[in-house]
Amino acid sequence: MFKIKELKKANLKNPILISGLPGMGNVGKIAVDFMIDTLDAKKLFEVSSNGFPHAVFVNEENLVELPTIQFFYKKIKNRDFLLMAGDIQPIDEKECYEFCDLVLDVFQKYKVSEIITLGGVGLQQPPKKPIVYCTSNTKEQLSNLKKYGANPNIFGIVGPIVGVSGLLVGLAKDKNIIASALLAETFGHPAYLGINGAKAILEVISKKYNLSLDLTSLNEKPEKSLERIKKFNDLKRGIGEQKTKLSHNKTDYIG
Numbered sequence: 666m667f668k669i670k671e672l673k674k675a676n677l678k679n680p681i682l683i684s685g686l687p688g689m690g691n692v693g694k695i696a697v698d699f700m701i702d703t704l705d706a707k708k709l710f711e712v713s714s715n716g717f718p719h720a721v722f723v724n725e726e727n728l729v730e731l732p733t734i735q736f737f738y739k740k741i742k743n744r745d746f747l748l749m750a751g752d753i754q755p756i757d758e759k760e761c762y763e764f765c766d767l768v769l770d771v772f773q774k775y776k777v778s779e780i781i782t783l784g785g786v787g788l789q790q791p792p793k794k795p796i797v798y799c800t801s802n803t804k805e806q807l808s809n810l811k812k813y814g815a816n817p818n819i820f821g822i823v824g825p826i827v828g829v830s831g832l833l834v835g836l837a838k839d840k841n842i843i844a845s846a847l848l849a850e851t852f853g854h855p856a857y858l859g860i861n862g863a864k865a866i867l868e869v870i871s872k873k874y875n876l877s878l879d880l881t882s883l884n885e886k887p888e889k890s891l892e893r894i895k896k897f898n899d900l901k902r903g904i905g906e907q908k909t910k911l912s913h914n915k916t917d918y919i920g
Contacts, residue, residue: 667714667767675709675738679778680745682768683870686734686754686829690851690859693783693830696866697750699883706737706748712767716760717753734764741876747772754828765832769840780837780844781870782830785862786823787853795862797869798823801845802838813872815847823848 685697700706712734721729734751749768755761786798799815800823801807807817825831830846837844849866851859864883871878 667712667716667764669767669771670711670713671709672711673707673709673738675707675745677738677745677747677775679776680738680747680772681874682747682749682772682777682780683783684749684780684829684833685783686749686751688754688828688830689785689787689853690849690857690862692785692849692851692859692862692866694750695858695860695863695883696783696870697748699863699867700870700878701737701748701750703878703882704739704741704746706739706746708735709738709747710736710771712736712764714755714760714764716755716757716763718756722752741874744874746874747777761828761832762836765829765836768833769836769842773840773842777842780833780842782833782844782846783866784826784828784830784846784848785851785859786848788850789853791852791857792850792861795850795859795865797850797862797865798848799845799869800826800834800848801843802834803843806843806845810845810847810869810873813869815869819848 683697683700685693685695687694713731717732721731724730732751732753734749734753737748737750739746739748755764797815798819799807799810799817800819801810811817826834826846826848830848834844834846847866847869849859849862851857851862860883864880867878867880867883870876871880
């Protein structure tokens with residue numbers, strides 16, 4: 666069961682939803698956390714569920730917090746952006762479907778014009794210059810993303826896109842919402858932080874939406890993202906989640 670807590674009112678008009686939750690290299694999470702912090706986005710909604718990991722976080726005030734997924738809002742150049750972030754993902758297939766259906770139903774009311782999910786492609790070694798791959802539920806959007814530096818030649822290179830990053834794009838088609846995934850190459854080790862992959866994805870997003878993001882601070886130690894990712898990794902260890910296993914003959918995207 667999911668609970669939505671509305672924290673702030675916003676007059677949204679055909680917003681663009683960008684999602685970055687924990688996954689391979691935490692690439693998507695680092696990218697969206699950076700956008701939230703840099704753009705000073707305001708929190709609109711908070712989603713909790715008994716389908717999220719059965720654990721709590723301890724915050725800086727030594728108080729417990731339930732795991733949640735949050736939605737932030739920012740208007741940039743007369744365009745509304747929704748940013749989905751969190752320290753967790755739904756932990757099983759049924760909950761993931763239900764969560765994605767909830768997100769689509771809620772934001773269909775706001776007439777979401779486009780969805781972009783972010784994630785990583787796990788490699789055996791850290792890439793020097795990460796490639797950003799893209800997939801979509803429309804051919805037109807693939808061509809559009811290619812113009813901004815994403816590589817649409819993804820078939821046979823990237824395995825199944827597991828979790829919210831993949832399912833949200835797939836389910837959006839039935840809602841007639843244009844949806845795409847941007848997946849950056851990163852090292853597949855569970856403890857690795859894919860900062861270069863996050864930067865590569867943000868370059869594509871910045872060009873596509875003319876955001877003029879200053880990415881120089883990503884080269885520095887991203888303290889807030891590191892702390893959030895540490896919380897997620899601690900949670901994974903606490904509930905005994907199995908580590909991702911990489912194939913030796915192909916790249917994979919997980920989570």
